[in-house]
Amino acid sequence: MLPLKIAWRFLRKSPAQTLLIIAGIAVGIAVQVFIGSLITSLQGSLVEKTIGSSPHITLADPTDGQPVVYSAFMQRVLAGTKGVSAIVPVRELNVLYSNGTDKVPLTLTGGEAGKLNLIYRLSQRTVEGVSTLKQGEIVIGTDLAKKYLLIPGDKMLLNSGSGAPVSLLITGIVDLGSSAANLRTAFVGPDLPRAQLGFRADQYSAIQVQLTDPFGSTPIATAWRGQFPGVKVSDWQVDNKDLLQALSSQSLSSYMIQVFVLVAVALGIASTLAISAVQKVKQIGILKALGMADGDTGAIFVWQSVIMGVSGTALGVLTGFGLIAGFTFGTAKSGAGFPITPQPGFIAISVAVGILVALLSAIIPTRNTARLDPIEVIQNG
Amino acid sequence: MADALVAAAGLGKVYGTDIATRALEEVSFEIGAGEFVAIVGRSGSGKSTLLNLLGLLDTPSEGTLHLRGTESNSLDKRGRAKLRNELLGFVFQYHHLLPEFSVRENILMPYLISGGPVDEAIGARVDETLRVLGLDGLGAKNANDLSGGQKQRVAIGRALMNRPAIVLADEPTGNLDTENTEAVYSLFRTINEEWGTTFLIVTHDQDIASMTDRILELRDGKLVQDVRNAYAGAITR
Numbered sequence: 001m002l003p004l005k006i007a008w009r010f011l012r013k014s015p016a017q018t019l020l021i022i023a024g025i026a027v028g029i030a031v032q033v034f035i036g037s038l039i040t041s042l043q044g045s046l047v048e049k050t051i052g053s054s055p056h057i058t059l060a061d062p063t064d065g066q067p068v069v070y071s072a073f074m075q076r077v078l079a080g081t082k083g084v085s086a087i088v089p090v091r092e093l094n095v096l097y098s099n100g101t102d103k104v105p106l107t108l109t110g111g112e113a114g115k116l117n118l119i120y121r122l123s124q125r126t127v128e129g130v131s132t133l134k135q136g137e138i139v140i141g142t143d144l145a146k147k148y149l150l151i152p153g154d155k156m157l158l159n160s161g162s163g164a165p166v167s168l169l170i171t172g173i174v175d176l177g178s179s180a181a182n183l184r185t186a187f188v189g190p191d192l193p194r195a196q197l198g199f200r201a202d203q204y205s206a207i208q209v210q211l212t213d214p215f216g217s218t219p220i221a222t223a224w225r226g227q228f229p230g231v232k233v234s235d236w237q238v239d240n241k242d243l244l245q246a247l248s249s250q251s252l253s254s255y256m257i258q259v260f261v262l263v264a265v266a267l268g269i270a271s272t273l274a275i276s277a278v279q280k281v282k283q284i285g286i287l288k289a290l291g292m293a294d295g296d297t298g299a300i301f302v303w304q305s306v307i308m309g310v311s312g313t314a315l316g317v318l319t320g321f322g323l324i325a326g327f328t329f330g331t332a333k334s335g336a337g338f339p340i341t342p343q344p345g346f347i348a349i350s351v352a353v354g355i356l357v358a359l360l361s362a363i364i365p366t367r368n369t370a371r372l373d374p375i376e377v378i379q380n381g
Numbered sequence: 382m383a384d385a386l387v388a389a390a391g392l393g394k395v396y397g398t399d400i401a402t403r404a405l406e407e408v409s410f411e412i413g414a415g416e417f418v419a420i421v422g423r424s425g426s427g428k429s430t431l432l433n434l435l436g437l438l439d440t441p442s443e444g445t446l447h448l449r450g451t452e453s454n455s456l457d458k459r460g461r462a463k464l465r466n467e468l469l470g471f472v473f474q475y476h477h478l479l480p481e482f483s484v485r486e487n488i489l490m491p492y493l494i495s496g497g498p499v500d501e502a503i504g505a506r507v508d509e510t511l512r513v514l515g516l517d518g519l520g521a522k523n524a525n526d527l528s529g530g531q532k533q534r535v536a537i538g539r540a541l542m543n544r545p546a547i548v549l550a551d552e553p554t555g556n557l558d559t560e561n562t563e564a565v566y567s568l569f570r571t572i573n574e575e576w577g578t579t580f581l582i583v584t585h586d587q588d589i590a591s592m593t594d595r596i597l598e599l600r601d602g603k604l605v606q607d608v609r610n611a612y613a614g615a616i617t618r
Contacts, residue, residue, distance in 0.1 A: 002493045009481035286477045289438060290539075291466020292494045293459050375438050378473050378551070379429065 003296050006287070007303035010280055021272040022312040025354060028265035029316025032258055032350040034323040037343050039254040043247050045338040047214060049177060050243055051236050053120050055088070055208035056217045058234040059224065067091075067203035068231055077227055078209060081220060086118035086210040091193035093205075095158040098165075099148050106144075106158070106186050110193035119210050122174055122187060128152055129172035133189045138168035141182030145173045160196045168192075262357055269308065269361035273301055277365035284369055285377025298366035302359065309358025313351050320347070385411035386449055386546060386579055387435065393443030394430050394602075404430040405602045408444070412595075414546065415577045417570065419590035422599035428583045429551060431599065435581060436469055436549045437461040449546060466495050470540030470548040470578075474555040476532040478524035478539075485511070485520035488538040495543060510538045514568065530561035537568060541578070548572075550582045554589070566592055 011018040061068045070089050078087050091110040096103050109116070113133035117123055122131040122139060129152030131139045138156060145151065152170050159165045168188065176182050197205075211217055214236065221235035237244060277284070284297050324340045331338070387410075394405040405427045412418055422428045433439040434446060437453055446453040448468055456464060470491070478487045488507055489499070497503070511520055514534040519527065524535060533553065540548050550569070554562035566589065572578050582593060590596050591610065598606035 002496075005493075006481070013481045282477065283479050283481070286479065287490075287494070288462070289436075289465070289471055289477075290491045290494055291462045293462045295459075296494075373438075375433055378438075378471075378477065 002292075003299035004303045006283075007300045007307060010276065010283075010300065011304055011307060014276070014279070017272065017276070018308065021269060021308050022315060024268040025265055025308060025312025025358065026315035026319055028261050028268075029313050029350055029354045030319035030323060031261050032354075033317055033320025033342070033347055034327075034340075035254060035257055035261075036346040036350065037320070037324055037340050038327070039250060040343045040346060041338065041340040043250065044341070046243070046247065050240060051214055053125075053177065054236070055119060055206075056211045056214050056236045057209040057221050057224070058206050059209070059228065060206040060232050060234070062230070062232040067197070067199050067205060068207060070202050070204050070207055074207070074228060074231075077224070078207070081223075083211050083213060083216050083220065084209055085212045086115075086208075088115045088119050088208045088210075089204040089206075090116070090208055091190065091197060091199060091205045093160055093188075093193035093196050095160045097144075097148075098157055098159060102148070104144070104148075105184065107184055108138075108158075108186050108188050108193055110188045110190050112190055116187060119208055120174075120176070120187070122172070125174040125176060126172045127175050129170070131172040131174060131187070133171075133187060135189055135191055136169055137171045137189065139172040139174055139187040140170055141185055142173055142175045143179050143182035144184075144186070145170075147183065162196055162198075166192065262353060265354070266357040266361055269305065269358050270364060272308075273304060273361055273365045274368075276304065277301060277368055281372065282377050284372055285374040288372065289374040289378060294370040297369045297372075298362075301362045301365040301369060305358040305362040306355070309355045312358070313354035316354065317347060317351060320350075384413070385447070386414045386416075387412040387581075388447040389435075389444065390446075391444035392431070392434060392441050392446060394427075394434065394439070395442045403602055405434070405441075408599075408602075408604045410597060410604060410607055412579060412581065414579055415573065417573045417580045417594045418582070419593035419596045420581060420583045420599065421585065421587070421590045421596055423585065426599040427602040428585075428599055430602075432549055432551050432581070432583050435547075436471060437465045466491055467543060468546050470543065470545035472533075472537050472540045472548060472550040472553040474552040476529075476536040478532055478535055480523070480525045482524060483520065484516065484522050484524055484527065484535050487524050487535055488520075488542050490539060491542045506542070506544075510541055513572070514538045530557055530564065533557060533561070533565060534568070537565065541572065541576075544576070545578065547579045547581065550580065552584060553582065554584075562589070 059068055059074070078084060088111055093108040093110065095106050095108055097106050113122065113131060116133070126139070127142060133139065140150060140156070150156070150170055152172060154170045155167050156170060157165050157167050174187075176185060211220065217235050217237055221233050225233045284300070287297055288294070321342060324342055328339050389411070390409050392405055392408040393403070396402045396404055408431060420428050420431060430439070434441050437448070437456075440454065448464065451464060453461065479490065482490070485507055488510055489503070492503060493499070507520070511517055514537060516531065516534055516538065519531065524532065527535065533556070548569070554565050557565065569580055569582070570592070573580050582589070584590055594610055596606065596608050596610055597604060
């Protein structure tokens with residue numbers, strides 16, 4: 001371990017230079033960790049906001065208003081598909097809410113509370129009352145409640161246009177995360193829409209499906225289209241092309257930033273090591289004259305890289321966590337933004353890349369050292 | 382001399398290819414174990430070139446060099462480095478100590494390069510070397526904190542650490558005053574007599590050469606004189 005010992009002494013002999021390059025690596029890695037986690041979390045937050053509480057794949061009849069038959073075959077195929085996390089058959093009924101002066105169009109999504117919860121997370125989103133969805137109960141959005149001063153316990157008169165108006169008891173108010181949804185969407189049990197629409201027990205407006213990996217929706221949707229001819233299979237990725245394009249562009253710009261940061265870090269380490277090799281040329285020449293092999297003199301610079309790379313990377317990861325904590329604290333205080341979750345996989349890649357870049361930076365001084373002739377050092381004093 | 386420690390036969394060295402410069406030509410000699418030899422000559426006579434060849438820091442263009450029976454041309458770069466570490470000790474005009482290490486560590490360096498374990502026996506060897514060199518109590522000091530004479534003695538200690546068969550010294554007192562010069566030669570002679578170490582000392586100073594047992598004189602790259610010095614012992618003592 002003599003090369004390691006010598007590398008350590010060389011670094012200690014020039015503490016300011018050593019600390020500067022460690023700080024340089026740390027800043028690079030901290031930016032990597034922070035930007036990487038920020039972009040990933042931002043994208044995760046956008047995706048979650050966009051599709052977290054909506055189906056990833058929807059199976060419906062191609063003609064609007066016509067029911068899709070939720071056959072035993074379809075139930076088997078959907079339940080047997082790998083990656084499916086929730087299957088929610090719903091019946092949607094368009095009604096008019098009348099409060100005496102105003103008439104407001106509403107879409108009632110009917111289903112069992114337990115199943116609707118899987119996608120719409122009603123119990124989590126309930127800001128007032130409860131979302132039990134028993135017969136005769138309704139859960140409405142916050143904007144509708146606010147606009148018409150509705151609270152749990154109030155009754156709502158709804159007209160579907162295909163029968164007598166029905167009166168429902170408001171039991172809960174939910175925040176669906178979007179003003180439009182909060183104004184126009186309401187939830188009821190499964191029976192009311194079925195009766196109003198005249199559907200059979202196996203007929204639904206749509207079968208809504210959520211997946212463990214939303215980005216895996218396209219091949220599943222394609223397979224289902226083949227298995228259910230005559231059924232319209234909608235894929236969220238096709239319906240949100242613009243969003244995905246934006247996310248993809250954002251990822252690309254993030255990668256560009258990270259690549260340039262890494263290049264800057266690599267150039268920083270490489271130049272410092274090159275300077276160190278020049279500064280220590282006498283010592284290296286003497287060590288070679290004393291019988292140290294080229295491999296060992298080269299290893300001195302590799303160890304210097306490792307020491308600076310590992311210390312700088314470790315400091316960078318800590319600084320990155322600090323930046324994330326600071327950002328999260330700052331945005332939480334102001335009420336804006338979103339929480340950044342440190343990405344372990346991304347941090348592991350940053351650490352590996354940081355150390356690898358440091359090691360690659362040792363190539364030039366190692367090669368120069370191998371070429372160094374000890375005679376030049378000895379004769380030039 | 383069948384059991385010669387150093388055997389040079391027809392050694393030659395030419396630098397450059399487009400414009401060839403001959404630095405050494407047809408140099409042949411043998412040196413036995415325990416000899417105390419001076420290599421003299423004017424500046425540019427080929428002394429340092431010969432020392433670089435003997436020290437395995439350079440390779441001959443012509444001829445052969447055997448060190449303790451090993452032909453230098455048969456070794457690759459790594460093999461030459463290993464033999465240099467085991468068989469040879471160097472003392473240069475400038476001390477060339479490593480400022481990042483203590484006196485003790487500088488002396489220990491050739492042994493550390495050989496990869497041996499630093500046990501009690503090695504610690505005792507360093508202590509003995511420090512004592513012989515008159516550097517008792519200075520082992521923990523940084524090499525930079527010593528006087529010029531002390532630094533050169535540390536460099537001698539470093540050359541002796543692996544108990545080499547041969548010490549090659551290139552103008553070892555060139556940067557020292559008269560008092561330190563005499564002290565260094567006295568030290569060389571003591572080690573030569575007590576440990577049986579062979580010394581090859583390159584110098585342009587005839588007074589110093591006169592203190593050795595044998596003088597090899599180079600002129601224009603050729604060995605022009607190889608004489609025994611009958612008075613050397615009387616002068617040094």
